[in-house]
Amino acid sequence: MRIKILFSCIIVVFCTNANSASVDVWAESYRLESLTRYEQAAEALVPLLDKQPKNEFVLLRLGWLNYLSGTHNSAIEHYKKALSINNKSLDARLGLTLPLLAQQRWKEAAKFAQETLEIAPWNYYAHIRLMIAEEGMRQWKTLANHANDVYMHYPSDATVLVYLARANRWLNNNKEAKEAYLKVLERVPGHIEALQFVEGQN
Amino acid sequence: MVFIKQKVLKYIFLCLAIGQAAMNPVSAANDWSLGISPQVLLMQYDDSTLRDNLRSFGLFATADYLDKGGLKLGYNFATVNGRANNPDVDESVWFLSGRYVHFSDTLTGKLGFRLDGYAVTDKTKIKSLSDESGMGHNQGGSVIETLTDDIGVIYAQLDYMNYAEQLYADIGYASSDYNYEQSAEFVSAQDNQVQQFTATGGFAFNNRYDWLQARLYFINLEHGNNTDGVNQSNAVEFKWLHWFKPNALLNIHSSFVKLLAGKRLFPVDPDSYTTYSIADMQTGSAAAGLEWKIGAQSKFFLLIGYDKFENLVIDDKYSATYVFGSVSLNW
Numbered sequence: 001m002r003i004k005i006l007f008s009c010i011i012v013v014f015c016t017n018a019n020s021a022s023v024d025v026w027a028e029s030y031r032l033e034s035l036t037r038y039e040q041a042a043e044a045l046v047p048l049l050d051k052q053p054k055n056e057f058v059l060l061r062l063g064w065l066n067y068l069s070g071t072h073n074s075a076i077e078h079y080k081k082a083l084s085i086n087n088k089s090l091d092a093r094l095g096l097t098l099p100l101l102a103q104q105r106w107k108e109a110a111k112f113a114q115e116t117l118e119i120a121p122w123n124y125y126a127h128i129r130l131m132i133a134e135e136g137m138r139q140w141k142t143l144a145n146h147a148n149d150v151y152m153h154y155p156s157d158a159t160v161l162v163y164l165a166r167a168n169r170w171l172n173n174n175k176e177a178k179e180a181y182l183k184v185l186e187r188v189p190g191h192i193e194a195l196q197f198v199e200g201q202n
Numbered sequence: 203m204v205f206i207k208q209k210v211l212k213y214i215f216l217c218l219a220i221g222q223a224a225m226n227p228v229s230a231a232n233d234w235s236l237g238i239s240p241q242v243l244l245m246q247y248d249d250s251t252l253r254d255n256l257r258s259f260g261l262f263a264t265a266d267y268l269d270k271g272g273l274k275l276g277y278n279f280a281t282v283n284g285r286a287n288n289p290d291v292d293e294s295v296w297f298l299s300g301r302y303v304h305f306s307d308t309l310t311g312k313l314g315f316r317l318d319g320y321a322v323t324d325k326t327k328i329k330s331l332s333d334e335s336g337m338g339h340n341q342g343g344s345v346i347e348t349l350t351d352d353i354g355v356i357y358a359q360l361d362y363m364n365y366a367e368q369l370y371a372d373i374g375y376a377s378s379d380y381n382y383e384q385s386a387e388f389v390s391a392q393d394n395q396v397q398q399f400t401a402t403g404g405f406a407f408n409n410r411y412d413w414l415q416a417r418l419y420f421i422n423l424e425h426g427n428n429t430d431g432v433n434q435s436n437a438v439e440f441k442w443l444h445w446f447k448p449n450a451l452l453n454i455h456s457s458f459v460k461l462l463a464g465k466r467l468f469p470v471d472p473d474s475y476t477t478y479s480i481a482d483m484q485t486g487s488a489a490a491g492l493e494w495k496i497g498a499q500s501k502f503f504l505l506i507g508y509d510k511f512e513n514l515v516i517d518d519k520y521s522a523t524y525v526f527g528s529v530s531l532n533w
Contacts, residue, residue, distance in 0.1 A: 070307060071307055073307055074307075102365075103305040104367070105268070105269040106269065107268045107269050108270075111268065142498070170447070172447055172448045172449040
């Protein structure tokens with residue numbers, strides 16, 4: 001009986017230490033991220049990944065930290081692994097768009113943004129990233145229509161209006177571009193791009 | 203030798219295509235973007251002893267997989283009409299190209315690997331007068347003997363473009379194998395092998411509305427027996443592209459100017475997917491083109507050009523003026 005109690009105590013202590021160690025790892029990773037030491041923040045999680053190669057959250061976080069540290073291929077790899085574990089994940093799809101856009105892989109980024117929108121049609125981030133891809137592919141008419149549509153759903157947002165203004169600039173629709181930039185200035189009075197364009201038009 | 207090379211080429215590209223498709227077997231169909239591009243070239247030779255004009259028709263088909271690469275398949279048929287009794291030449295070209303793009307974090311840019319193959323057949327139709335009637339040449343009928351030459355070309359390229367799309371560089375190598383049919387009756391050219399090295403640099407300016415590019419050509423022939431002893435040629439080609447803002451004059455999307463200085467023998471032009479299989483030295487070239495967008499996905503391209511050539515064997519200097527048009531339809 002005593003041996004059983006002793007054995008149980010050992011197990012409890014071991015598990016507590018293990019969980020504590022895991023929590024410490026997460027805390028350390030967040031601390032390093034807050035110091036913009038992204039590579040070290042990612043390295044702190046590697047032992048966790050070694051133990052649990054299919055830990056979805058570790059993979060998502062490694063995707064994010066690798067994106068921040070500029071190792072985009074590694075970020076893409078981790079996000080794709082996370083997506084293969086959970087095919088419903090919007091986090092993984094939206095995460096993937098970030099390094100893909102950084103590498104100017106417009107078509108692939110647009111693909112994952114569109115997949116997100118198939119599941120969540122008015123997801124703000126998916127729309128913004130799709131607009132970035134459309135801008136990269138110089139699809140100005142598509143971007144203008146898209147930005148106008150998103151603006152109707154997010155009328156207080158300045159970023160959407162910036163894309164609407166840029167698309168109209170490229171389409172030589174200066175009147176519409178100025179209207180959009182003026183709306184940007186109502187929301188962000190010091191917006192440099194909008195100020196420069198409006199001043200240039202006056 | 204050429205046929206073996208061509209078979210190997212076909213095998214390589216078949217593998218490339220299958221491999222590309224197998225990389226992502228569950229990919230959605232819209233991961234592939236497809237396109238076709240019919241094209242026409244009309245050329246008129248001036249002051250040429252041998253040639254009068256050239257008519258050429260081609261069709262290219264492309265299949266691109268997202269941003270990662272793609273395949274291009276093309277066929278072109280050209281007829282060179284000889285002046286007076288000089289031979290006509292029919293040329294058919296099959297072209298296959300594969301491209302893979304690697305996205306580099308270290309180099310902060312795209313590294314492209316490209317492999318092209320050309321299988322060219324030139325049929326030279328030599329006209330001669332028959333005296334079967336036994337009443338002399340003037341009374342006999344015209345006989346055409348066809349000589350078939352096979353040319354196989356492999357071109358490999360490594361290129362780099364930074365993510366900001368402001369800097370570009372590539373190095374290319376082309377190996378061309380010329381296999382001429384030998385004739386007992388006519389003087390035939392000797393089989394030859396041509397190696398070409400190219401180095402290219404380009405940059406964007408004017409907020410990426412303009413692009414300037416220079417390409418150096420270094421071409422070496424195995425022998426100069428068909429080219430009056432000349433077995434090497436060097437040239438530099440400059441290109442300037444300008445993109446217009448929307449609603450520009452005549453709704454032009456972009457313009458293009460090309461100049462060539464130096465001399466080229468049997469060059470392979472990787473931008474226009476062209477091999478110059480005629481054994482005449484190109485001694486200069488200038489061209490200007492315009493491109494229009496037709497809808498969101500399609501384009502029309504028109505090019506007018508002027509080339510100078512020299513037939514080294516008969517010391518025949520001549521020029522050629524041409525018009526090239528193509529439509530690219532993508533979906």
